[in-house]
Amino acid sequence: MTRRDLRVVVAGGGVAGLEALLALRSFAGHSVELILVTPDDDFVYRPLEVVEPFDPRAMVRVPWQRIAADLAVGHRRAGAQEVDLDGNRLRTTTAGELSFDVLIVATGATPRPAIPGGITVGAPGATERLRHLLGTLRAGHIRRLAFVVPPGVTWSLPLYELALLTARFAREAKQEVDLSVATAESEPLEVFGSGAGETVRELLDDSSVRLATNGLVQRRVGERTWLEPPAGPRADAVVAMARLAGPYLRGLPADGDGFLTVDEHGRVEGESDVYAAGDATSFAVKQGGLAAQQAEAVASEIARRAGAEVEARRFKPVLRAMLLTGEAPRYLRVALTAAASRPERSDQSPWWPPVKIVGRHLAPYLAGHVDWVAPA
Numbered sequence: 001m002t003r004r005d006l007r008v009v010v011a012g013g014g015v016a017g018l019e020a021l022l023a024l025r026s027f028a029g030h031s032v033e034l035i036l037v038t039p040d041d042d043f044v045y046r047p048l049e050v051v052e053p054f055d056p057r058a059m060v061r062v063p064w065q066r067i068a069a070d071l072a073v074g075h076r077r078a079g080a081q082e083v084d085l086d087g088n089r090l091r092t093t094t095a096g097e098l099s100f101d102v103l104i105v106a107t108g109a110t111p112r113p114a115i116p117g118g119i120t121v122g123a124p125g126a127t128e129r130l131r132h133l134l135g136t137l138r139a140g141h142i143r144r145l146a147f148v149v150p151p152g153v154t155w156s157l158p159l160y161e162l163a164l165l166t167a168r169f170a171r172e173a174k175q176e177v178d179l180s181v182a183t184a185e186s187e188p189l190e191v192f193g194s195g196a197g198e199t200v201r202e203l204l205d206d207s208s209v210r211l212a213t214n215g216l217v218q219r220r221v222g223e224r225t226w227l228e229p230p231a232g233p234r235a236d237a238v239v240a241m242a243r244l245a246g247p248y249l250r251g252l253p254a255d256g257d258g259f260l261t262v263d264e265h266g267r268v269e270g271e272s273d274v275y276a277a278g279d280a281t282s283f284a285v286k287q288g289g290l291a292a293q294q295a296e297a298v299a300s301e302i303a304r305r306a307g308a309e310v311e312a313r314r315f316k317p318v319l320r321a322m323l324l325t326g327e328a329p330r331y332l333r334v335a336l337t338a339a340a341s342r343p344e345r346s347d348q349s350p351w352w353p354p355v356k357i358v359g360r361h362l363a364p365y366l367a368g369h370v371d372w373v374a375p376a
Contacts (some may be wrong), residue, residue, distance in 0.1 A: 196345065
């Protein structure tokens, strides 16, 4: 085998998978053979799923066939099932076995319902259920609606976006609805620090959305979902963030929740030819921009293995977010590696293009290939 024969299989078709493919082509050119394994037909820009129930035009999907053609990537429509570490082979659900020199696991995490009977953000069918909920609200049949961030959730931004967008929807529908947010966080968007919390508190207050921090959630009883104080007496419907479970990919070492432990280069603990990036890893904060940063670190390491003269990029997480408010968006940034890092807040985007997922390769690629509808 020559260096030009390095065969890289990318398992998973989310942000980490696409960023890894783009970065590898940028760093190593065609000195690596790239194969994508994903059961999905399209790359889905998931941060805009919160907008889709309100405006389906805002959703972004790009066919994987088109991306594969752009990047000269082999495409197998299948799921990852098991890894044979001794033989460097990936067993798939419908495409048989694939040999690899290097494997990148970018399969993401699996959303699990946190509130029985509630709508779970990001779960299959959630968009349709949210759209139906909005129709019921418009018809005047929803009087109390609760948004919940359960314990263990570190990335809560989509929940606050949904609360703010729903508040605007209710105003425009001329419906009086008691909207509340109950969060297990000590502050809204706790991962960003107190500055972001102040911003969210002000936005919720301006939208007449009640907020209860350190909130507790009780299980659904009969036709009602009951919330313990201080979140309020009862709710006609509940929208909640999911608890995430790892991929539990057979053959790979994982923690108790199924996530993969990796080093700063994205190499899976104890393995030399297997890397992972994105929500499949054990890194606590699951967010698209961080997934892209992990994928770039992985791609730089693999490109160097293929003989490319590229600087090694270690994963040093910087969290960037565009918060959709129903009015002008807010922009937030904080370095997660520095204990004394001060969060930054702005009404103008500090990065370009001004997108939800800040990826060095992904953002410009999508900017040149997608007709964007600006989210509210």
